Amino acid sequence: MQNDVETAVFTIEVGGSSTQYCEVSGDELFPSSRPASTNCQWLLAAPGIVNGDHVRGAHHIGWGDVSASEQLNMSHAPLCSMNDAEAAALGEWYLRxxxxxxxxxxxxxxxxxxxxxxxxxxxxxxxxxxxxxxxxxxxxxxxxxxxxxxxxxxxxxxxxxxxxxxxxxxxxxxxxxxxxxxxxxxxxxxxxxxxxxxxxxxxxxxxxxxxxxSAIELPMKSAAPWGLLCEWKKG
Known part of the structure; x- marks a missing residue:
């Protein structure tokens, strides 16, 4: 896809063993190596207590009290953010x-x-x-x-x-x-x-x-990207 890097939207799911990126196109998601730009629009799923760009208590990934955008080298806060389990739960519900x-x-x-x-x-x-x-x-x-x-x-x-x-x-x-x-x-x-x-x-x-x-198939890490997409489009 040849989206402008300033308007492209990516989901970023951070986990204990890996981080997965997906590019959003309409209602579809496409796994990506990482966002095309640190200045693109993005949606975040992470463990711990997630509030906007602020994540705390995610001890499995070493995020005790952090700015997610700083940790992920993004230039601004996410458009939408959720706890990873909550995002995955919503995604599983949607996919089924x-x-x-x-x-x-x-x-x-x-x-x-x-x-x-x-x-x-x-x-x-x-x-x-x-x-x-x-x-x-x-x-x-x-x-x-x-x-x-x-x-x-x-x-x-x-x-x-x-x-x-x-x-x-x-x-x-x-x-x-x-x-x-x-x-x-x-x-x-x-x-x-x-x-x-x-x-x-x-x-x-x-x-x-x-x-x-789970309703997802490899190479997807979880259903969290679909949950993020659902939550973002609600608002």
């Missing part, structure tokens, strides 16, 4: 046909990300940093027994052994069953779910909700 009901997104990667989508509205859920899951202290929220500290990729063997795989399934099952508002559907995504595609089937046998794998 905008279904009704309560959708719980769980991203299993370097850390554990989560969000809920109801009728196209995405919100936080007390899941990724829920406590009561062992003695480890989370590097992000600082709580003992945090879910992320127990089954985030940083806390597991690589490659995942059978004991850790069972720990992931058991912990997810208990965490979902503890939710005060039970989901109608669960989307299990992230790097760990791609490496172990049967995880979603095994989880589905243990809980009441329908469990789906």
């Amino acid at each position: 046909g905008s279904h009704n009901g309560r959708w719980l997104y769980i991203g299993l990667g370097t850390g554990v990300g989560s969000a809920v989508v109801v009728d196209g509205i995405v919100s936080e859920v007390d899941f990724s940093h829920a406590t009561g899951f062992g003695p480890k202290i989370c590097g992000g929220c600082g709580a003992r027994g945090c879910l992320d500290a127990q089954i985030g990729g940083h806390a597991l063997s690589n490659p995942l052994n059978l004991n850790d795989r069972e720990r992931v399934l058991n912990t997810l099952t208990v965490a979902i069953q503890r939710l005060s508002n039970q989901p109608d559907a669960v989307v299990l995504a992230g790097g760990m779910s791609r490496k172990f595609p049967d995880l979603f089937k095994d989880l589905g046998r243990r809980i009441e909700a329908v469990v789906f794998p």
Whole structure:
């Protein structure tokens, strides 16, 4: 595509293991090596607490309290920004046909990300940093027994052994069953779910909700770019 670099729009998704760039063309997304210019328009998905250009608490990527544009060498703030799990949750909901009901997104990667989508509205859920899951202290929220500290990729063997795989399934099952508002559907995504595609089937046998794998295909990192696109076009 030969878009002017000043008006071209890119999505940038920052993660623990990689950063993915996509160029936006209408309602389509095209993976790119990086934005054509540091002065282009851009949309941001990042872990942690994201507010405009400000990101804090993203300990897996070393962003304790930063300006995202400075970290990514962009000349200005993003047009739209979201927490990466919230963006991915909205993207999964959109890609699967905008279904009704309560959708719980769980991203299993370097850390554990989560969000809920109801009728196209995405919100936080007390899941990724829920406590009561062992003695480890989370590097992000600082709580003992945090879910992320127990089954985030940083806390597991690589490659995942059978004991850790069972720990992931058991912990997810208990965490979902503890939710005060039970989901109608669960989307299990992230790097760990791609490496172990049967995880979603095994989880589905243990809980009441329908469990789906991610709707995206490689080389896409997650559904976050579609979520960013949806959110940006709302406003």
